[in-house]
Amino acid sequence: MNIPKIADAIGYIDNELITATLEAPPKKRHNPVMKWMTAAACLTLFVIAGILIPHLLKNDATAESKYKYHVSKTERAIEGSWKYKTAAEKYPAIKLNGKQFTVKSQNPIHTDTLGDEIGSCIAEGLDLDTEKKYTETFEVWKIHGISEELMIAAGNEDGFYVYAADESTAPDTLGKLLELYGLSQNIELNYVTKCENYEEKEELLLDNDDEIWQILAGRSDAKLDNTSDFFERENRIYLAFTATSKTLGVYNRVIYISEDGYFATNILDYEYSYFIGKEAAGQIIRYVQKHSTETKSSSSVPTISGTVTEIGDGYMIVDNTALCRSPKAGKEYKVYTDDIRVKRWIESGEIKTGDLVAVEYEGEISGSCEVTGAYSIFTGTLEENDILTKE
Secondary structure (H helix, E strand, C coil): CCCCHHHHHHCCCCHHHHHHHHHCCCCCCCCHHHHHHHHHHHHHHHHHHHHHHHHHHHHHHHHHHCECEEEEECCCCCCCCHHHCCHHHHCCEEEECCEEEEECCCCCECHHHEEEEEEEEEEEEEECCCCEEEEEEEEEEEECCECCCCEEEEEECCEEEEEEECCCCCCCEHHHHHHHCCHHHHCCCCEEEEEECCEEEEEEEECCCHHHHHHHHCCCCCEECCCCCCCCCCCCEEEEEEEEECCCCEEEEEEEEECCCEEEEEEECEEEEEECCHHHHHHHHHHHHHCEEECCCCCCCCEEEEEEEEEECCEEEEECHHHECCHHHCCEEEEECCCHHHHHHHHCCCCCCCCEEEEEECCCECCCCEECCEEEEEEEEEEECCCCCEC
16 A cells, blocks of 8 residues: 655654554544544654655755856956966976976875975976076975875975876886875775766765775786777776875876776876776676765865955955845855965956856865865856856
């Protein structure tokens, strides 16, 4: 028989108990105490349902319908001057002991990822506007878990950036790849997409990746596949793990595990494949099926969008009311603008009060709507659907 929807909505009532109660034949003797207990129980049930169901439905509806618009980014009109460039932008390549290294990411890494100090180097840069050459002394440090022959951290008190050796080649075994780049400690395999050919079937959140790294470590002798320089997705069933690591200077790269037994990745800029065997690949695929839950896409960058209503000393106020279906749902955010990549657009006049902006950040939003870690800002226009604002 059909269980009433109200019981399903609450979710913690024993179905057998409900069925037994609804299907039990009427008794000839009537107990007045039981009659009032039953009535009280029903009343309690409806009171709980009246509280829980609207709350659950409200949460779902709010998430889907709060925003009607998003801010579509526009191209910037100017190139930042030398004064407002980061060290990584000024000096995209450095030399250490005659070997050239190129910057991997414009975002500085945390100092707790630094190992021993290697020494120093002279960084050379060119201001394209004035054609003036600049030099600066950088400290050079090892990065925990990564060979200094492959990657180093270089910079000064303003921040350290990941630089990778230009002439590095792909390790010839999976074990060397895992060891040289410290993948198990520098990448968390949290988000994974189940794919067939080029079609994404399901997005999952993995509860723990330790078992996967252990399985891969057990196939450390897997050889580099030299027959192809990219991972062929056509006619394949595979998992695609999102690979992001500040330590490695990579964002939204991919690690593939295919049903036909391959491990592949593009975290080193080029795609490399290793044959780990169908058995190991199957173990990983089965583990993911048992230890993950369905989720939404992880590729979006945390962003605050809205109208700039105030610009102050080291901060600006962004109001997202214009994006909301209801003005009552709007919020004001105090965004700290201490990062030079944000500050330069404000001080140059490119960003001003009244502009629609999208601010990308990697910090936190406090209970009082204060946003730290803002590192990028764009102006834009309002467009419907595909909401970019993520809180």
